Amino acid sequence: xxxxxxxxxxxxxxxxxxxxxxxxxxxxxxxxxxxxxxxxxxxxxxxxxxxxxxxxxxxxxxxxxxxxxxxxxxxxxxxxxxxxxxxxxxxxxxxxxxxxxxxxxxxxxxxxx
Amino acid sequence: xxxxxxxxxxxxxxxxxxxxxxxxxxxxxxxxxxxxxxxxxxxxxxxxxxxxxxxxxxxxxxxxxxxxxxxxxxxxxxxxxxxxxxxxxxxxxxxxxxxxxxxxxxxxxxx
Numbered sequence: 001x002x003x004x005x006x007x008x009x010x011x012x013x014x015x016x017x018x019x020x021x022x023x024x025x026x027x028x029x030x031x032x033x034x035x036x037x038x039x040x041x042x043x044x045x046x047x048x049x050x051x052x053x054x055x056x057x058x059x060x061x062x063x064x065x066x067x068x069x070x071x072x073x074x075x076x077x078x079x080x081x082x083x084x085x086x087x088x089x090x091x092x093x094x095x096x097x098x099x100x101x102x103x104x105x106x107x108x109x110x111x112x113x
Numbered sequence: 114x115x116x117x118x119x120x121x122x123x124x125x126x127x128x129x130x131x132x133x134x135x136x137x138x139x140x141x142x143x144x145x146x147x148x149x150x151x152x153x154x155x156x157x158x159x160x161x162x163x164x165x166x167x168x169x170x171x172x173x174x175x176x177x178x179x180x181x182x183x184x185x186x187x188x189x190x191x192x193x194x195x196x197x198x199x200x201x202x203x204x205x206x207x208x209x210x211x212x213x214x215x216x217x218x219x220x221x222x223x224x
Contacts, residue, residue: 033211033212035214041216042201042214042215042216042217043157043201043214043216043217044214045211045212045213045214048211056210056211058211090156090157100145100147100162100205101159101162102159102212103159104156104157104158105156106155106156107156
């Protein structure tokens with residue numbers, strides 16, 4: 001069974017631009033969570049989607065948004081990029097909402113210049 | 114603000130020794146506890162989960178949970194250089210709540 005895939009793997013943007021990241025969960029998994037990982041803050045929860053609905057949200061500004069499609073694939077969007085948005089963005093898939101086991105994708109490394 | 118605290122390390126242990134990693138959490142209502150391993154440049158992978166007080170063993174790994182003291186630990190017996198990684202503690206309040214991660218402890222196993 002294929003694992004979680006994320007595209008693109010690397011991205012360089014400039015301040016003020018926007019970016020869209022994509023995540024395809026493991027086949028049959030319906031819950032997708034997004035995390036931001038930085039050396040100083042560690043792994044921070046952004047949001048979780050299940051059945052095309054946002055179920056949980058972390059403490060990030062409204063510039064960070066996401067959505068989930070009927071095939072469980074998910075995208076996250078960051079608008080008006082800031083230097084501090086440079087990070088590794090990780091997607092994790094799980095079987096269902098509240099499922100204990102999360103499987104992480106390889107991540108998208110975003111650099112904002 | 115629910116918090117999960119870990120010593121950032123690095124924790125250095127000689128090959129063959131026992132590595133002890135600790136984690137404390139602030140939310141007394143937390144019900145599920147996880148340890149993830151993250152190699153440099155890779156994504157986290159789940160190695161242990163524990164839900165009730167006491168010990169849970171899986172091969173060379175033992176997770177220990179003490180809800181009264183609000184701490185969870187991970188013991189790695191017969192540590193190997195391949196165990197060198199950052200270990201992330203994660204806590205779930207239960208139900209459909211989000212998982213909160215600690216910042217991780219970097220473990221170095223010296224050959």
